[in-house]
Amino acid sequence: MFSDADAAALYDVLNPWDPDRRADDGFYFPLVMGSESVLDVGCGTGAMLSLARERGHRGRLVGLDPDRAALDRARRRAEVEWVEGTAAEARSGAGFDLATMTGHAFQDLVTDQVVRDSLAAIHGTLRRGGRFVFETRHPQARAWEEWTASNPDDVVEVVDEAGRALRYWHDVDSVADDVVTIRGTVARLDGTVLRVFRESLRFLDVAALNGFLLEAGFEIEEQYGTWNREPITASSREIITVARRG
Structure with missing residues (x-):
C-alpha cells in the first residue's frame, strides 16, 4: 500500500523547500520574514512557515490546506497554526499582512466560480494594503x-x-x-x-488572471516572468503576481 501519509512524505522528498538554493523559494521567503502576519494558502506539509519560525519569525503564521494527510505532517512542527480548508474557506477579517500561494497551487482553482470564491476569500483575510503573492505557469x-x-x-x-x-x-x-x-x-x-x-x-493567461484579480478588489502591484523579477515576455514560463488589497 501507498497511503495518504506516504504521499505527503513523498511530496517533501520530491519538493525540498530551500530558499538558499531554489529561486522560487528564495523569492517568497524574504516576503514572509518581512511580514508580521502571514497566511499560506495551500500550505501542504508546511515547510515554508515552519522554516520561517525556525529562523526567527515572531509574528502570526497560519497554514491553510484541504489535504488532511499533508496537514498531519505539518502539525508535527510547532508554533504555527494549521487549518484544514480550501482557499474559498479562508476566514474573513483576520487582517493578514501577506497571503501566499506557492508551488503553483493557484492552478488547482479550476472553474471560474472557484477562482472568484477563492480570491474573494483571500481578499477578505488581508488588512487594507495587505498583499497576495502567488505564481501560475504561463500557458x-x-x-x-x-x-x-x-x-x-x-x-x-x-x-x-x-x-x-x-x-x-x-x-x-x-x-x-x-x-x-x-x-x-x-x-x-x-x-x-x-x-x-x-x-x-x-492555465490562465495574463489578461484572464488580471481580470479575476481586479474583479475581486485587488490592485496589481507587480508581475514578473522569472524569479529574478524580470518582466513578463513572449518567452516567460511563469506569471508571478504581487497583488494588493485596496
Missing part, C-alpha cells in the same frame, strides 16, 4: 507537453522515508481549453505501480 510555455514518461527530465527516482526506491512521472490525460488533466504515478523501480494521483490544472 504560452505549454509546460504540460513536457509532462511525460518519455521525457527523462520528468522521471524522478528517489528513496522515500520508508527506504523504498521509487520512480515518479507524469502523463497528460486531456487538454480542454485552459484546463489540463494529468496523472502522477508512483511505482517501484521494477514498474509495480503503487499509487496514481489525478489532478486538473488551469
Whole structure:
C-alpha cells in the first residue's frame, strides 16, 4: 500500500523547500520574514512557515490546506497554526499582512466560480494594503507537453522515508481549453505501480488572471516572468503576481 501519509512524505522528498538554493523559494521567503502576519494558502506539509519560525519569525503564521494527510505532517512542527480548508474557506477579517500561494497551487482553482470564491476569500483575510503573492505557469510555455514518461527530465527516482526506491512521472490525460488533466504515478523501480494521483490544472493567461484579480478588489502591484523579477515576455514560463488589497 501507498497511503495518504506516504504521499505527503513523498511530496517533501520530491519538493525540498530551500530558499538558499531554489529561486522560487528564495523569492517568497524574504516576503514572509518581512511580514508580521502571514497566511499560506495551500500550505501542504508546511515547510515554508515552519522554516520561517525556525529562523526567527515572531509574528502570526497560519497554514491553510484541504489535504488532511499533508496537514498531519505539518502539525508535527510547532508554533504555527494549521487549518484544514480550501482557499474559498479562508476566514474573513483576520487582517493578514501577506497571503501566499506557492508551488503553483493557484492552478488547482479550476472553474471560474472557484477562482472568484477563492480570491474573494483571500481578499477578505488581508488588512487594507495587505498583499497576495502567488505564481501560475504561463500557458504560452505549454509546460504540460513536457509532462511525460518519455521525457527523462520528468522521471524522478528517489528513496522515500520508508527506504523504498521509487520512480515518479507524469502523463497528460486531456487538454480542454485552459484546463489540463494529468496523472502522477508512483511505482517501484521494477514498474509495480503503487499509487496514481489525478489532478486538473488551469492555465490562465495574463489578461484572464488580471481580470479575476481586479474583479475581486485587488490592485496589481507587480508581475514578473522569472524569479529574478524580470518582466513578463513572449518567452516567460511563469506569471508571478504581487497583488494588493485596496
